[in-house]
Amino acid sequence: MFKKILVVEDYDSINDGIVKALSENTQAETYSTKYCDDAWLKIQSAEKNGAPFDLIISDLSFVEDYRETKLKGGADLIKLVRDHNTDIKIIVYSIEIRYIEVTDLIDHLKVNAYISKGRNSIKELLSAITYISEEGNLPYLSPDIKEVKDNPSAHILHDEDLLILRYLSEGLSQSDISIKLKEDDLNISSTSSIEKRISKLRASFNAKNTTHLISIAKDMGII
Structure with a gap:
C-alpha cells in the first residue's frame, strides 16, 4: 500500500473530501495543495529529503486566481512528473472526459488510473488505489472514461x-x-x-x- 500521497485539487470541498477518505481508509501520509506549481515544489522537496511521494492524485482543470502560475493544469504537472519520474503512480481525478485528453494521459503519459468525478467517485478512487497498490497491469478506468477510450x-x-x-x-x-x-x-x-x-x-x-x-x-x- 502507498506510504505518501499528494492530492492536487483546487476546490476546498473536494480536496478535503479526498484527504478525509484517504485518512480514514489508508495508512498513508497525505498531503494536499490547490496549485500545480506548489505540487511540483512539494514533489521535488520530498525527493531531495529522501521521502518521495509514491502516489499523486490530480485534477486536470484549475481555476485561475490572483496568483501567476507556470503550470496551467493537471496535464502540465503530470507531463513534468513523468519527464522526471516514470515510476511514481498517478491518478487523474477529473470531470474532463474528452477523447484527446483521455488518450494522451492513458497511452502517452501512462497514468495508472482515470477516475471521473461523480456521486460515487470517492469510493471508486479508493478502489483504484487498492488496484494500483496490488500492481494491476492495466490502468483503472471509470466506466464513462472507458467508454470514451473505447469509442x-x-x-x-x-x-x-x-x-x-x-x-x-x-x-x-x-x-x-x-x-x-x-x-x-x-x-x-x-x-x-x-x-x-x-x-x-x-x-x-x-x-x-x-x-x-x-x-x-x-x-x-x-x-
Missing part, C-alpha cells in the same frame, strides 16, 4: 487526425497547422496533405463543412 468512432482517428481537429477548433489555418505538425516531426505536415486529411474527416463524419466537422467532433467528445 469506435474515435478509434478510427490517428494521432495526426486528432491534432488537426484540435488545431482547427482553436482557429488555426491549414498553413498554421502545417507549421505545428512540422514542429512535432509528423509525416503529414504539408498543406496539401492536411487539406486531404480534412476532406477525409469530413466524409467520415458526414460533415457539410469544417465548422460542422468541429461541431460533430466536440459533440462526440473527441475534442
Whole structure:
C-alpha cells in the first residue's frame, strides 16, 4: 500500500473530501495543495529529503486566481512528473472526459488510473488505489472514461487526425497547422496533405463543412 500521497485539487470541498477518505481508509501520509506549481515544489522537496511521494492524485482543470502560475493544469504537472519520474503512480481525478485528453494521459503519459468525478467517485478512487497498490497491469478506468477510450468512432482517428481537429477548433489555418505538425516531426505536415486529411474527416463524419466537422467532433467528445 502507498506510504505518501499528494492530492492536487483546487476546490476546498473536494480536496478535503479526498484527504478525509484517504485518512480514514489508508495508512498513508497525505498531503494536499490547490496549485500545480506548489505540487511540483512539494514533489521535488520530498525527493531531495529522501521521502518521495509514491502516489499523486490530480485534477486536470484549475481555476485561475490572483496568483501567476507556470503550470496551467493537471496535464502540465503530470507531463513534468513523468519527464522526471516514470515510476511514481498517478491518478487523474477529473470531470474532463474528452477523447484527446483521455488518450494522451492513458497511452502517452501512462497514468495508472482515470477516475471521473461523480456521486460515487470517492469510493471508486479508493478502489483504484487498492488496484494500483496490488500492481494491476492495466490502468483503472471509470466506466464513462472507458467508454470514451473505447469509442469506435474515435478509434478510427490517428494521432495526426486528432491534432488537426484540435488545431482547427482553436482557429488555426491549414498553413498554421502545417507549421505545428512540422514542429512535432509528423509525416503529414504539408498543406496539401492536411487539406486531404480534412476532406477525409469530413466524409467520415458526414460533415457539410469544417465548422460542422468541429461541431460533430466536440459533440462526440473527441475534442
